[in-house]
Amino acid sequence: MSQPLRAMIYGVTGYTGRLIARHAVDRGLKPVLAGRNREAVAALAGELDCPAVSFSVQQPAQIAEQLQGFSAVLNCAGPFSQTAQPMMDACLATETDYLDITGEIDVIQWAAARGERARQSEVALIPAVGFDVVPSDCLAAMLADRISDARVLQLAFSSSGGLSPGTAKTMVESLPGGGRVRIDGEIRHVPTAWKTMEIPFRHGAQWGMTIPWGDVASAYYSTGIPNIEVYAAAPRNQIAWLRRLKFLLPLLAWKPLQNMAKRHIGRTVKGPSDAQRESTRSSLWGRVSNDQGKSISATLETLSGYHLTALTAVAALERTLARQVPRGFSTASQAFGKEFILSFPDTDIRWE
Secondary structure, three states, X not given: OOOOOOEEEEOOOOHHHHHHHHHHHHOOOOOEEEEOOHHHHHHXXXXXXXXXXXXXXXXXXXXXXXXXXXXXXXXXXXXXXXXXXXXXXXXXXXXXXXXXXOOOHHHHHHHHHOHHHHHHOOOEEEOOOEOOEHHHHHHHHHHHHHOOOOOEEEEEEEEOOOOOHHHHHHHHHHHHHOEXXXXXXXEXXXXXXXXXXXXXXOOEEEEEEEOOOOHXXXXXXXXXXXXXXXXXEOOXXXXXXXXXXXXXXXXXXXXXXXXXXXXXXXXXXXXXXXHHHHHOEEEEEEEEEOOOOOEEXXXXXXXXXXXXXXXXXXXXXXXXXXXXXXXEXXXXXXXXXXXXXXXXOOOEEEEO
C-alpha cells in the first residue's frame, strides 16, 4: 500500500501563511503546519485540527530531518531571501517538491539555477505561486502566445488594501538595491523609479514606476522575451519623492537601521482586514511588441492580492500533490498552464 501524500505549510504564523493554512483546511487538506514559533504554530494547529511541528530554516541538513516523508512543502516564511535557499536544498536532499509565495527576483533565480539538479532528482521547484507572480506570469504567457517573436514585455499592476508585515519587511530589504529590469536577456540594476509611464488600466489610467518585481526573472523563463519591465501604480508625487531620495536609500542596507525598520513594521503593520481583502480588487496590464512595431496589450482584473494568494497557493499545492506538474524548475504558467489564473473567481482578461 502506497504512503499517503503529506503536505507541509511552513510559515503559518505570518499574515499570509495563516490565510493559506485556513484555506487549505477549507479545501479538505490536512497539512502539517510549521514555523519557527512553537507556541504560535501549536495554537493555529489546534484551531484548525492539524498536526504541528516547529523548526528553524537556517541549515538544510536540519530542515531535511523535518521533511522526511513529505511529498511537498509550501514555504510562506518571508523574507524569502533568508528562507528559500536552505529550504530548496533540503527539498532536493529529501526529494520533496518545493513551492513558495515569493516575489523576490533572486529567489526565482535560485530556483532556476537548481532546475537541472531538481529534474534529475524528480523534484518540482515552483517559486512564486501567490499574487507574486501568478496573475502577471499567466498574463505574460498569454500575451507572448499572440506575438511569437516579441522582444519587449511590459507588465503593470495596481493593488490596494495595504501590506502584510512580511511584504513590508521584504520591501525594506529590497529598497537599497534600487530597481531591476531585464535588458537583452540579462537582469540589470537600474535606479529606483528608473522609468515611469501612464498605464491604461481597465478602470482608468494611472501613473506607474518600474520596480524590481519577480516577473523580471520569471517572465523570461515563461516567454523567452529578452526585455522585461514591471511597473507598479503609484501617485506622481510619490514617484517624485522616491527619485529625490534615491541617493539615501542605500543607507537602508546598514543592518542596524534595517533591523530597526523591521522591528517598527512588526509593531505597527498588521495587514489588510477581512473586509479590505474582500472589497478590494487587483488590476493588471501587459503589452508585448516585436522589432517590426507590432504590439498587443491586455488587461486582467482579479481578486485582492492576499485573497488571491491564498487561492492560488493552495491550488498550486493541490496540483503538486497530485503530481500534475513537471519535474525541475517551473514558473507558475509553465507548471499550471497560462490560463491558470482564469480558473479563479472574479477574474477575467480583456484584449486591447
